[in-house]
Amino acid sequence: ARLCLPELKNEFLRSSLLLHTPISTILGLTNWNFDRRIFGQCASLCDRRRRFGLKQCVVTQHRRLGRIPNMATISAEEEDIIRKRLISQTAKANGFSTLNKLTKRFLSLCASAENGDVTKTEDIYQTLMKELAAYELQVTRLNTIRAANHREQDKYKIQAVELEKALLQVQGEIEELKVTLEKAREERAHKEEYEVLRRLCMEHPARSETRTAIATLEKDIAALENESAQANGVLELRKKQFALLLHAADELQKELEDDTAALDAVVPMET
Template identity: 30%
Template sequence: MLAKGRKVSGRGEAVAANYAFGPLEDDVIAKAFLQELNTFEIPHLKSKALVDANLREKHNFDELREEINRQIVQAKIDIEMLKKQLQESRSKDGIRRSEIAALDVENTATSRTLELRKKQFALLLHVVDELQNTIEEEQRSLIEEKEQKTAGGSEPMHVD
């Protein structure tokens, strides 16, 4: 055990302090600790950046979904309008039958396209959600590893 004297400011009297290590050893230990801390901090910051980016991306996808839903509503209105036009065309003239067939094809294609887009968007949101869950699990795992290492290395030191 090393005993060192130090001055208490203002009083001028020496006080003995007990150190387990000398100042040089303390610096080495502190630097090693900071270096080890950095090995955990950088991946954590990267993960946090990924999470933030994913949250922004999810927000963008949510906005995109809202826009697609608005387009779907508008497309349904358009479809209903096309149906009415189709009925009017049938009652007016037999010449317009080819136009009616074209509108039916367009209506079917639009409905299929809308259904396809709904499925694609649902799949995309599912993938983003799974990616978010994976990142969160990795972060928890990193935190648990850090806590285990910290718990393992923080046993009290015995000084003789």
């Protein structure tokens, strides 16, 4: 059993690394001399992982090393979801996590190897190898799920970019439709104004009828002007004739007066 400890060490280290937890940091090992105090620390860490989730344990380990991982990109809601998934996928019905169970199994192997019970050590070793293989399969499955989730995230990012482009395109179309709507409103207002003017124009007669009436009136005016000119000519003629008549009457009256005066002068002389 002691000859198989290096292989067991590698398997245990690999399973711990698959969980993103440095086993050397957890156990504080330098030469792989395991004791119960070290595995008690490992069990305590596994118990804290089961109760508080992976993030708190990792942050604690990095604080011990003087470096804190950047968790600012993970929201509280996402952190709670991840914690619940980790607990639900790693916890068992009896309340112990798989890693805690492996740790206890490894403690039993070390205790059996120290007692020198080869048969029991081989049995525990085979059982531990099976549990490590099952645990590795579970971690591989989780890594596969994580890779699938990453692919889904990439797909969602691409869809988000496409949706953003579609949104920008729709916003551009909305702006164009707003301009078109404004132009349509202006055209409608102009058409309404034209309709009002058309109704006003329909209240008046047609232009051809108006032109015909104007031409008739112009002819009547011209005829009346001709008649007026003729009447004025006749009136001037009559004025001249009347003036000549008055002049002749004046001349005749003067001649009568002269004749009367001459007769009056002749009659006294005869008497």
